[in-house]
Amino acid sequence: GAHSLLAGRGTPAIRRALLHASAATLDALPPVVSAEPPSHPSFELLSVEMVEEYTMKVARYRHIKSGAEVISAQADDENKVFGIAFRTPVSDSTGVPHILEHSVLCGSDKYTSKEPFTELLKGSLQTFLNAFTYPDRTCYPVASLNTKDFYNLVNVYLDAVLSPRAKRDPAVFAQEGWHYELEDPSEPLTYKGVVFNEMKGVYSSPESLLYRASQQSTFPDTTYASDSGGDPAVIPDLTFEQFTAFHDAYYHPSNSRIFFYGDDDPASRLALLDEYLSPFTAPEAPVPSKIETQRLISETRRVVERFPASPEEAKEDAPSRMLMLNWLLNEEPLEPVDELALTVLDELLMGTRTSVLYKAMAESGLGSAVVGGGLSDELKQATFSVGLKGVKADDLPKAEMLAIETLTKAAQSGFEADAIEAAVNTLEFQLREMNTGGFPKGLAFMLSMLPRWIYRDEEGANVADALRFEAPLSELKRRLSSGEKVFEPLLKKLLVDNQHRTVVEMRPDAGLAEEWAAAERKRLEDAKAAMAEEDIQQVITSTAELKRAQLAEDSPEALATIPRVGLADLERKVKQVPTEHSTLADGAVPLLAHPLPCAGVVYADVVLDLQRIPLSELPLLNLYTSLLTQTGTSELDATTLQRRIGARTGGIQFSTMLEQAIGDKGSVGPADAVIHKLVARGKAVGDRTGDMLDLMHAMLTDAKL
Ligand SMILES: [Zn+2]
Incomplete structure (x- = not known):
């Protein structure tokens, strides 16, 4: 056969x-890696080092006048990556960083079409083009295999974040954030806005609400207690003045981290950056954007939140509830070997269908699916979350007990040797292979380095260490082969004995969607009642103006500002x-x-x-x-x-x-x-x-x- x-x-x-x-x-270092990082009069070279694990040279610079920090990574990889990130902590849920992320991509001083971002998506050879709002930072990455295209993208992105049209044209804020809409004085006012609508979608998803409540309850005293994406009930509190003030403070180069990676000429990177950064001067006192630390609290807290549901789901005995347990794991940064051990521990607990915690929860019959991805280390402090959705009210205590008992038992009786071997090898394989699929490798490196880069700046932490694994890996293997129990004490300390724990229960509520809608209607009615006749006329006029502007085509001159690659820029040889x-x-x-x-x-x-x-x-x-x-x-x-x-x-x-x-x-x-x-x-x-x-x-x- x-x-x-x-x-x-x-x-x-x-x-x-x-x-x-x-x-x-390959034996010898590729020339692009062995080359000395260039010097430039506007930049101070802070450090140069090799990351042997990925055959990459990492040079760190500071732009002297503006204070911008730059990592220029030389690697034999034609998929070039650029990114600029800003620390954008928030103290409310108006979603200002998220609205700003959308708005800066709506045209800038040099690139005057309405939506350069959309034009680039259509006409560029980009292998990555996007922007992310995290709970504490905003990040703008691009990637391309074609050098000319790559620098086109870098130019458009730098001009977008530093000189956006949104700063001088309130129509961008209205469109991307929120605005009142009214066409006829007799009709009720409504709210419109891209981010406003996007977040309404997010807030109608029970699982999004679960993760939001989990993050907020785990970090009650820090920026993470607010929603940087924006709460639809709070977004309309944001004014255009607050919006531009946020850009002034946090989108200054002195608050930025800039990353280059790939096989392009490192000197061109510095020359281009200097053009954009030199108009800016670092302020005497830097903007206070440091992310504060959540102190560990030694008591378990319980949070019950409602989510919008159908009458069927809201029945007393319906299997529709969700439960998630969340731990805050550390106050101080973990030692590299503990960080690695924690990742292996996560694999042992949650990594595969046969991992102990995942298996216990999934096969318990108490819920329809496991929620919470285990370890999360993309914020300043690491967290661990696990739970179930589709749970009956009576089964909630059983599900909570099962999670705790499974962890306690694993910490006492330990993990099987072949499970540990498999988890260590799986992690080692992933680290060595660094197979990011269609995702640019350089972008994965940038996202791995960013947390250390933005959280530990004042401690002089070595950012490139975020990519190094050989030393902690061999230390971990040495301890394991000496017979030391590595994971059990870590599990006991970080989860079993750790009382900084929140138990979030999500309850279905058939009336919640209408309750939210009614509150919004009331707010809009009050706003309209407080308006004079000419204010109402003003809303009607600006509604019509915004619609006209949205429908208007870009002028040929504005479109021509968006750089494109031509046939002559393309590689003619097939690889x-x-x-x-x-x-x-x-x-x-x-x-x-x-x-x-x-x-x-x-x-x-x-x-x-x-x-x-x-x-x-x-x-x-x-x-x-x-x-x-x-x-x-x-x-x-x-x-x-x-x-x-x-x-x-x-x-x-x-x-x-x-x-x-x-x-x-x-x-x-x-x-x-x-x-x-x-x-x-x-x-x-x-x-x-x-x-x-x-x-x-x-x-x-x-x-x-
Ligand atoms: Zn968005």
Whole structure:
């Protein structure tokens, strides 16, 4: 049958061939990395260091006049990344950072079309273009493979954040934030605005409300107790003056962190930045944007919040409630080895379907799905959350008890050795491979460094350390191999004995949506009642003006300010992936190898022909491929098999491939010439390639179906 290709002499031969292919690695540093970081009279070079883990040189600068901090990373990666981030802590839920994030992308001094962002999405070769509002920072990243396109994007983004039209044209705030809308004096006033509407959507989602209540209750005394995205009930409190004052204070270069990454010329980066930054002077006293620390509180707090629900969901015995337990884990930054150990602990508790806490919650029958992703470390202090949704009121105490008891038991009896091995290997594999898929790698590096960069500035913390893992990893492995219990005491300290815990219960309320709508109507009625006739006329006029402006086309001159790449800027050569052809099993099986720098990881597809499968069995194929990894084999039960895959490989999957054959001279092939294959796809570090193929072989030939 189809499986015979892997039997007999095939396996060792594939193994040898793959090992040979994996030996193709790079020895010398690429020139772009070995080059000395440039100097520039406007910049002070603060530090230069190598991040060996990812073959990257990281230079840190300060722009002397404006005070902007810059990281310029030299890496042999054509997917170039730029980002500028500002610390934007809030003290209310007007959503000012979120509205500003939208607004700065609506045109600027140099780029005068209404929405340069939309124009760039249409006409650029960008591989990433977006903006994020976090609870304490706002971040504007772009990426492109094409150098000219990349610098176009950088120019537009720098001008957008530093000189936006939104500062001088209140129509942008009205459109993106909120405004009164009225067309006829006899009609009721309404609120409109892009962020206002977006956040109404967010606030109608029960799970969003759960996560919001969890964050706010975990950090009751800091900026995280407010909603930087904006609460629809609070957004209309924000005035245009407050909005521009927020930009003045927080979008100053002295409050920014600027990041460059890739294989472009580092001197061009500094020259371009100097153009944009030199008009600004660092203030004598920097804007107070430091994110304060939440002190650990030694009592469990309970929060009950309502969410809008249907009458059916709101019935007393309906399985519609949600429960989440949240812990604040630390006041001071963790030591690197503890940080790494905590990530492994999270994998042991929540990482896979067989992880103890996830499994206990998911299989408890107390709820419909697990909520809370376990460890979260993107804010100043780490948190841990777990819970269930779709819970009956009577089962809420049971679900809470189950989480606590599962954690207590794990801290007492410990984790199984093969579970620990699998979790450590899974993490190590992810760190080494740094496979970000379609997401630019440089952006992943920037987002990893940003927390340390914005939280620890005054302590002179080494930002690049955020990417380093070799030293803490070997320390962790040393402690584990000496027989030390690493995870159990950490679990006891950070979760079991830690009383800074909030228990958030979400209750369905069939009347809540109407209650919110009524409050909004009342507010709008009061506002209208307080308006003089000419105020009402003013709202009607500005409503019409805004609509006219929104419908108006950009002038050709304004559109022409948006830089574009032309045909001449495109690479004309097609990139060829090197391919070596050989055969296995006395010429019976073709082997294609692509020798590429893969940081020591071997990627393998074993492709088996399905032509001989009877048509009647074809509908079973999807079920078959998904069962292969889930049933275990005659030697390994399902959990042991999962752990072994985790311990020895970077993952193994099965899928089917259905393609039309290529015809003569590359033409479309005959309509009935279909290629149908079963694909076993896996990845492993070079010296584990044999283990990976053995596991594939065992699942293909010996799955307990
Ligand atoms: Zn938004």
